[in-house]
Amino acid sequence: MAIATDPPRTGAADSALPRRTTRRRPRNLGAWGAVAPLLVYSAVFLGLPVWALLYQSIRRTDPATGVTSFTGQNLTESWHGIYLTAMWGSIRLSLLTAVVSAVVGLVTAQAIAQSRGRLLKQAVLTASGVLANFGGIPLAFCFIAAAGTAGEATGLIRKIDPGFALDTFTGLVLVYPYFLIPLMVLTTMPALDGLRRQWREAAANLGGSAWDYWRHVGGPILLPALLGGFVLCFGSSFAAYATAQALTSGTVPLITTRIASVLSGNVLAGQENLGMAMSLDTIVICALMMAVYLPLRARSARWLDS
């Protein structure tokens, strides 16, 4: 019955009588006028740079003759030598930190979702928002105070790992979860909040143990959120530049710092467009990740919204 009484929000205008078409057009014209600036703006400030990137990544100027031509050489070279090392460094760092952060973040989110203090929850969520999205530079400096050469906790960490320094791969592995765990908490919290107490009670009433509940009810519902959170952590870690640059000044080979160094002219003549090719590579990798994430998000949303 609910279907019959509830008019579909989206199709209401379209299914109106044909007689109304003449009246609808000027009204929709106004609506188009409201959307158009956004579309045009995105085309200019997002579409144009991305198109420039695509175009430049397949262009190359020969330093000897000065002739610019289309070529796949930039893209090929971006997968060789120091550029390949940087790409591997980024992928390794991102996978490692994303796995750790996804697991720790999920457990943390679960603990917070079950706590009843609204104040605590709000404080954690807003703090996560700050750390996950805007930490970058301030975060790097806090870590310099904590674990830098003169840091307060450096001695303690060196007892575990004698060779520890903040401007190494290990250092970045220590720092990155600081903004990835909050990101994981933010992305999985809605799903955890959406797990209804009644479901657990229903499972218990039917004789299921806690394990049965997580195996057949909680787990399958959380899985998309968990994987989605992992993908976002990977992407965020992969795209991070500020933290790495502030901590290592580019001594740890990462794709983002490598792109930035090429963009600032730190490259052989003729290879100027390698930065574009590498940027294109990162876009492709992030797009693949998104292609995994979006269906997962849609799937978990279907269960949690109803």
Added chain:
Amino acid sequence: MAGLLGRLGRVRWWRVAILTLVAVYLLGPLFSALWFTVYNSRLHQFSLAPYGQLFSAPGFLASVRMTFFLALTTIALEFVLLVPAMIAIQLRLPRLRPIVESIAMVPLVVSPVALTAGVSTVLGWGLNDQGSWLFRLDADLQNQSFPLILPLIYAILVLPFAFRSLDAGLRAVDLKTLVEASRGLGAPWPLVLWRVILPNLRTGLLSGAVLTLALVFGEYTIASILTFVPFAVWIVQDGQGSGQLPIATSLLSLLLSWAVLFLVSFLGGRRAAAVTDRSA
């Protein structure tokens, strides 16, 4: 009391262990930073001097002022572009929704570094022939004292966050009924927007604005590659030599943005929290 004890009893040890570890990990650097800035280990004395020096540090006020205006421009731009578009989509053009939603997702795929690579290429085109209108536009966009190009890119960068926060706000009110009621009473569109829709979106707009403000203050990647010196770049440049000052600034900016976001989330209750959770 009994309820509290019972609740404590049910908390499992592993959860306590993991939460303690996470808390130490997350709070440790903040307390280290605080300790580092207030305690001088050579003189063995406490002092809040680094926080006082902040305001007299060369370039601090200039960079803060510039960043603040960059943030305001970004916020204005973002609202002017998004608010009418999203209202129109909600009311009249629902079939455009997937398109706008995917545009809002693109900045998550195109990382700031990649976007900057593209932008610097486009900016480079304008420099080819001196004296043309394109060259002048290019120079204006890259004015060192107020680089207009930054808010223009930041508006793209905050699209995912802004879209989600506005979307959550719009879904929470029955927009169609509100608009039909006020139109039925004879209110013209601008009045409906100003007196009916915007007040209902207040918390969504406010938290969107605060998130943008924080993002612009923390943004380093784009500004540093395009060689401008707003706040975050200033901290790094200034931080190469001296010890306590950049750390004091960092701690202060983190805590300030958190405090403001926390307050805003209370103004809006649950709705504002939803804005941050769905940010990504």
